[in-house]
Amino acid sequence: MDNILNQIGIENYIFLSVILFCIGVFGVLYRRNAIVVFMSIEIMLNAINLLFAAFSTYHQDAQGQVFVFFSMAVAAAEVAIGLAILVSIFRNMGTIDVGNLKNLKG
Amino acid sequence: MIQIPDIANATPIQILFCVLSVITLATAFLTIYSKKPMHNAIYLVICFTSISGHYLLLNAQFLALVNLIVYIGAIMILMLFTIMLMNLNKENEVHKPRITRLGAIVVFCLMCLVLIAMFMNSKPIADGSYDVTGEDYQSIQVLGKLLLNEYMVPFEFASVLLLVAMIGAVLLSKKEKTEK
Numbered sequence: 667m668d669n670i671l672n673q674i675g676i677e678n679y680i681f682l683s684v685i686l687f688c689i690g691v692f693g694v695l696y697r698r699n700a701i702v703v704f705m706s707i708e709i710m711l712n713a714i715n716l717l718f719a720a721f722s723t724y725h726q727d728a729q730g731q732v733f734v735f736f737s738m739a740v741a742a743a744e745v746a747i748g749l750a751i752l753v754s755i756f757r758n759m760g761t762i763d764v765g766n767l768k769n770l771k772g
Numbered sequence: 773m774i775q776i777p778d779i780a781n782a783t784p785i786q787i788l789f790c791v792l793s794v795i796t797l798a799t800a801f802l803t804i805y806s807k808k809p810m811h812n813a814i815y816l817v818i819c820f821t822s823i824s825g826h827y828l829l830l831n832a833q834f835l836a837l838v839n840l841i842v843y844i845g846a847i848m849i850l851m852l853f854t855i856m857l858m859n860l861n862k863e864n865e866v867h868k869p870r871i872t873r874l875g876a877i878v879v880f881c882l883m884c885l886v887l888i889a890m891f892m893n894s895k896p897i898a899d900g901s902y903d904v905t906g907e908d909y910q911s912i913q914v915l916g917k918l919l920l921n922e923y924m925v926p927f928e929f930a931s932v933l934l935l936v937a938m939i940g941a942v943l944l945s946k947k948e949k950t951e952k
Contacts, residue, residue: 670830673785677891682793684887686800688880693804695876701809701855705816708847709800712823715835723830728909728918731835735919738842739930743937745847749854750944756858757947 671724679720686713700752700762704745711741789829795822809855817848834912 671679686709693706715734722730756762782790799819803812820843827836908914919927 670785673783674789674829678789678793680891681888682796684891685797685884688884688887689797689800689804691883692876692880695879696873697804699809701851702804702812705803705812705851708816708843709803709819712820712843715839716823716826719827719830719832719835722832722910726907726909728915731832731910731915732918732923734835735838735915736926736930738838739934742842742846743933745850746937746941747944749850750941753854753857753945762858 669723669726671720676720676724679717683713683717683720686710686716698763698765700755700764703764704748704752708741708745711737785829789826792822792825792829795819796826810852813848813852813855816851817844820844820848832910834910834915837912 690706690708690710690713693709694703697703697706715737718730718734718737722728722734752762755767759766796819799815799822803815803819806812806815820839824836824839824844827833827839
C-alpha cells in the first residue's frame with residue numbers, strides 16, 4: 667500500500683499542528699471565559715495527537731497511536747474533573763471569569 | 773525546506789488535505805474568536821470532526837473512530853451541558869485590558885514564527901520519499917492486540933483513572949445540603 671506521506675509530506679502535518687497549537691495558546695491568553703480556556707486546551711491536545719498520528723504513519727509503527735489513545739483517556743478525565751470544578755466555582759461565585767478568581771491572591 | 777505544491781497538478785489527496793486543514797484552522801480560530809459560548813462549542817465540534825478526517829486520511833481508522841466517540845460524543849456534550857447549566861449564552865463577557873490582548877496576539881505571532889522557522893530549518897527528509905514496510909500496523913485488530921498484550925498494565929491504569937475521575941466529578945458537583 668502506498669504511503670500517504672509520499673503525497674502530502676510530513677512537513678505539512680508539522681506546520682498544521684504548530685499553527686493549531688499556537689491558536690490554542692492564543693485562546694488561553696486571549697479569553698476570560700473559563701470554558702473557552704478549556705476548549706483551547708482541548709485544541710492544543712488535539713494538535714499534539716494529530717502530530718503523533720502523523721509520525722506514527724511516518725515510522726510505520728503503531729506505538730504512536732497507542733499513545734494518542736492514552737492521551738485521549740487522560741483528556742476525558744481532565745475535562746470531567748475540570749467542568750465539575752467550574753460548576754462548583756459558578757455556584758459559589760456566580761461567574762466563571764478567570765479574572766475574578768482572586769481568592770488565592772495569584 | 774517547504775515546497776510549494778503546484779495547484780494544477782495537485783492529486784485529490786492533496787486537495788483533500790488542504791481543504792481539511794483550512795476547515796480545521798478556521799474553525800479553531802472561530803472557536804476562540806466567537807463571543808457566544810454555544811457557538812464556540814459548535815465550532816469546536818466541526819474542528820474535531822475535521823481532525824477525525826485527518827486521521828482517516830492517515831488511514832488510522834481506530835483513532836478516527838475514538839476521536840469521534842470520545843471528543844465529539846462525550847467531551848463536547850459535557851461542555852454543552854455545562855454551558856446550558858450555567859446559562860452563559862449572553863454576550864456580557866468583559867474583555868481583558870487592551871495590553872493583555874495585544875500581548876496575546878504578539879505571543880501568538882512570535883510562537884508561530886519561531887516554531888515554523890525551527891521546523892523549516894530542521895533536518896530535511898532524505899529525497900522526500902518514505903519507506904513502506906507493507907505490513908499492517910494500524911488496523912483495529914493490530915491495535916487491539918497491542919493494547920491488550922504489550923500495554924496491558926497502562927490500559928488497566930487508564931480505566932482506574934477514568935473511574936477515579938468519575939467519582940471525583942460526582943463528589944465535586946454534589947450539593948452540600950448540611951449547614952446553612
